[in-house]
Amino acid sequence: xxxxxxxxxxxxxxxxxxxxxxxxxxxxxxxxxxxxxxxxxxxxxxxxxxxxxxxxxxxxxxxxxxxxxxxxxxxxxxxxxxxxxxxxxxxxxxxxxxxxxxxxxxxxxxxxxxxxxxxxxxxxxxxxxxxxxxxxxxxxxxxxxxxxxxxxxxxxxxxxxxxxxxxxxxxxxxxxxxxxxxxxxxxxxxxxxxxxxxxxxxxxxxxxxxxxxxxxxxxxxxxxxxxxxxxxxxxxxxxxxxxxxxxxxxxxxxxxxxxxxxxxxxxxxxxxxxxxxxxxxxxxxxxxxxxxxxxxxxxxxxxxxxxxxxxxxxxxxxxxxxxxxxxxxxxxxxxxxxxxxxxxxxxxxxxxxxxxxxxxxxxxxxxxxxxxxxxxxxxxxxxxxxxxxxxxxxxx
Numbered sequence: 001x002x003x004x005x006x007x008x009x010x011x012x013x014x015x016x017x018x019x020x021x022x023x024x025x026x027x028x029x030x031x032x033x034x035x036x037x038x039x040x041x042x043x044x045x046x047x048x049x050x051x052x053x054x055x056x057x058x059x060x061x062x063x064x065x066x067x068x069x070x071x072x073x074x075x076x077x078x079x080x081x082x083x084x085x086x087x088x089x090x091x092x093x094x095x096x097x098x099x100x101x102x103x104x105x106x107x108x109x110x111x112x113x114x115x116x117x118x119x120x121x122x123x124x125x126x127x128x129x130x131x132x133x134x135x136x137x138x139x140x141x142x143x144x145x146x147x148x149x150x151x152x153x154x155x156x157x158x159x160x161x162x163x164x165x166x167x168x169x170x171x172x173x174x175x176x177x178x179x180x181x182x183x184x185x186x187x188x189x190x191x192x193x194x195x196x197x198x199x200x201x202x203x204x205x206x207x208x209x210x211x212x213x214x215x216x217x218x219x220x221x222x223x224x225x226x227x228x229x230x231x232x233x234x235x236x237x238x239x240x241x242x243x244x245x246x247x248x249x250x251x252x253x254x255x256x257x258x259x260x261x262x263x264x265x266x267x268x269x270x271x272x273x274x275x276x277x278x279x280x281x282x283x284x285x286x287x288x289x290x291x292x293x294x295x296x297x298x299x300x301x302x303x304x305x306x307x308x309x310x311x312x313x314x315x316x317x318x319x320x321x322x323x324x325x326x327x328x329x330x331x332x333x334x335x336x337x338x339x340x341x342x343x344x345x346x347x348x349x350x351x352x353x354x355x356x357x358x359x360x361x362x363x364x365x366x367x368x369x370x371x372x373x374x375x376x377x378x379x380x381x382x383x384x385x386x387x388x389x390x391x392x393x394x395x396x
Contacts, residue, residue, distance in 0.1 A: 020076055021299040028083035028280045029106055031066060032291030033091040034309050035059050037126070041159035041229070042187075044221040046293035046307050047089040057309035063098035067105040068316040069290050074109035077288060077298060081110045083277035084118045092126040092135075100138030107139075117142055117181075117276040124166040132170075132177035142275075143174050144183040144214075150204040151197040154190045157235065159225070168208040175209060181273055183212035188246035190218050191235040198246050202253040211273035213259060214266050215250045217243040244386050251382065264344045264385050282341045284334070292322070300329050339396045344388055348372055348379035358394030367391050 036047045048057075084106060086099060099120060106112065119142040120135060127135075127145075135143070147167030149155055155164060167184060174182050184205045188198055205213050218238050220227050229235050251261060259267035263282060268274045280287060289296040292312035295304045303326035306312050315322045329337075335353070342349035351359055351373070359378055362368045367384035368391070384391050 020078075021301065023077055023079040023286045023298060026082050026280050026285045027077070027079040027110075028085065028277050028285060028287040029081050029110075030277075030287055030289040030294060030296075031084070031086045031091075031102055032289065032294040033062070033086060033088040033094055034292050035062075035088065035093045036090050037093065037123075038159075038161055039225075041157075041225040042218060042220060044224050045089065048309060053309060057313050059093065061313070062094060062309075063101045065313050065316055066102050066290050069322060070102075070105045070109050072321060073288050073290070077110070079110060079286075080113050081106060082113050082116055083280055083287075084112070084116065085277040086120040088121055090123045090126050091120045092122040092131065096131050096134035096138055099135065099140070103139050112139075119144060119181075119275070119277060121146065122170070123162060124170040125162040127170055127173070129173045129177065132174050132179070136178045141179060142181040142183070143179050144185065144212075144275075145170050145174070147184045147201070147205065148187045149190065149193070149197065150201040151193065154193045154197055154201075157190050157192055158187065165204075168204050171208040171210050181212060182208075182210040183214060183275070184208060184210050186213065186215040186250070187218050188215060188250065189238045189243040191230075191238065193246075195245070195249070198249060199253070202250060206253065206257040211269040212267070212275065213250075213254055215247070216265050217247070247386060248382070251385075260346070261385075262346045264380070264388050282345060284338060284341070300334070302327050302329060336396050340392050343378060343380065343392055343395055346379070348377045351376050351378055354378050354395040358396070361394050362391050 032046070034047050036043075036049055039047070039049055039052075084103065086102070091099065103118065112118070118140050120140050121144045123146050132143075145167050146160075148158055148160055150164050150168070152164040155162070171182050171184060186201055186205065220230060220238060226235070230237050251267075254261075254267045258269055260269075261267050262271075262274050263278070266275065266278070277287075286298045287296060288298060289305070292305055292309045293307040295302065303323050305322045306315060306324045312322045339349060339354055343354075348369075359368065359373075362378070362384065363370070363373060367381055367387060369379040369381050369384075372379035378395065380388060380391060
């Protein structure tokens with residue numbers, strides 16, 4: 001693949017990071033692509049449409065800009081990469097050629113493990129059979145498609161710009177292109193969504209033949225168009241009871257179809273189909289995040305980049321790190337995060353890592369599995385998954 005890393009002097013860390021850091025376990029890479037064709041009404045991610053970008057940020061130059069940060073990171077970390085996740089935004093607004101250039105730069109800087117999991121997110125309307133084949137040839141072996149719903153009415157409320165059947169069609173095209181692993185994302189609890197709408201969405205993802213499904217309750221964030229509509233009374237606020245019913249429906253339908261939950265919001269048909277990159281996050285692994293607003297965590301240090309693509313590009317063009325700030329995690333920070341993340345996993349966490357009073361409270365309320373408790377582990381029951389945030393508060 002064409003596209004060498006840019007030449008020039010190393011980009012200085014400017015005191016944000018040490019000259020080198022040690023990665024003792026798995027190492028992953030996240031690449032943030034901040035571009036979107038349009039903004040969905042519920043979205044508060046660090047993404048930008050063409051009209052929102054302003055000057056100094058070019059989609060055509062984005063791969064080269066990211067590769068400048070990759071070159072910088074290669075001076076600090078020396079560790080083969082086990083997972084790459086390209087997210088956004090809509091990564092597939094970049095050409096397969098440019099995404100391949102970024103992947104090649106990562107490989108040349110650190111080396112990709114032979115069995116590395118390499119994922120890109122995509123909106124269903126942003127890929128074609130040809131582009132999917134090109135992505136596969138570039139080295140991607142996993143794709144995550146933002147389906148959200150099979151209902152045209154629900155998609156309209158969410159302000160998604162793909163048709164109701166396009167996500168399933170794209171998933172089948174990805175399979176034909178040779179992708180080993182395919183995820184479809186669902187959102188449930190959208191105002192106006194009926195139980196029948198969600199059942200149809202579940203049937204669609206099952207019939208699509210994918211090996212991974214993520215399902216998330218709609219979260220309405222301040223500052224979004226959807227939040228403004230709710231404040232004006234144009235659409236109702238989400239209902240927690242409805243969200244719980246939808247989650248139970250998802251678990252029942254997906255379990256019956258051969259999927260097993262491995263994280264509260266994620267189901268896979270086999271251990272090999274699980275998202276290894278996300279598992280790295282959930283188990284306290286190390287990763288470097290590239291792109292505007294991207295967060296990183298290496299060797300107990302967390303840092304994040306400037307948010308706007310123009311500022312990000314300007315800093316790298318000026319030969320300085322795009323990092324904005326950092327924090328060094330204390331032992332207590334790590335303990336709390338370990339409980340918060342691992343309790344959401346199907347394997348749970350050792351009872352010794354959790355507050356014993358909280359464990360007994362969760363057990364008494366039927367939120368932890370008794371059989372796992374006997375094995376010395378805290379594992380959520382189905383009811384516990386519905387109240388995972390409350391369980392976390394007890395266990396920390």
